Amino acid sequence: MESIDERICKAALTAYGNLAAESGETVYWRFLNDGSPVLARQAYRLVQKYKISYSADRLYNGFAQNRGRVPGECFLKLLLCAPSWQRLPYLLTLYCDAGLSQQWHDMILSRICARSPYVKLSGQQAQEICDILEQNAPLIPPEVSSGIRFDLGYVAERVF
Numbered sequence: 408m409e410s411i412d413e414r415i416c417k418a419a420l421t422a423y424g425n426l427a428a429e430s431g432e433t434v435y436w437r438f439l440n441d442g443s444p445v446l447a448r449q450a451y452r453l454v455q456k457y458k459i460s461y462s463a464d465r466l467y468n469g470f471a472q473n474r475g476r477v478p479g480e481c482f483l484k485l486l487l488c489a490p491s492w493q494r495l496p497y498l499l500t501l502y503c504d505a506g507l508s509q510q511w512h513d514m515i516l517s518r519i520c521a522r523s524p525y526v527k528l529s530g531q532q533a534q535e536i537c538d539i540l541e542q543n544a545p546l547i548p549p550e551v552s553s554g555i556r557f558d559l560g561y562v563a564e565r566v567f
Contacts (some may be wrong), residue, residue, distance in 0.1 A: 416515065420446060424453040425522045429551045432459045444477035451481035461485065464495040465557050467500075474506075487514060491522045492532070492562065495555070503546040519551060533563035 420438055424431060431453070431564075438450035453459075466486040473479035483501075486494055501507060502515045527534075536559065540552050 409470045413443055416443075417445055417449050420449050422458070429457040429459055431457075432461075436461070439478055439481055440473065441478065442476075447481050451484065453509070454485060455488075458488065461549065463489040463497055467497040467515070467541040470501075483511070487518045491518075492526050492528055492536075495519065495522065496535055496539055498532075499536070499543065499547065503543040516551070517550075522555070522558055524558065524561060528559070530564045533559050 420434075423434060427434065435454050436451045438446045439454070441447050454461075463486060466482050467488060470479050470486060471484035473482060483535070486497060498515050498519050502512060502519060507515070536555065538545060542553060544552065
């Protein structure tokens, strides 16, 4: 599927998406990491269209490897859509990143505040979130931090 002409490659990726649908997640991942902004965006559209979900850890690492480029933007958008408690440690870390624009900070904050109360977290996951909150206390708004700690009291296996 590699071609010098991005338009041909994009059309081939679209056709592949129409045939493979959600079973094409490996191919979409490859093109999300592609250096071409056109192909990365098209792979992002296909991932969204077929509701493919990758782990928050994988998305965060994809963002870190492609930061400042279009694929990094696609990974960050997908991370914002990951399940709420899985994405939370990564979003808290990104919220404290001064290198992101105010627009990204606002979107990240809105997704930090959107947490599902119908999830059970292990004590280890809850502790990881608490550690991030403590390490970045001056950068995270107190009402956000206290809201997360309150919610952890209900969703974590052990009470904080």
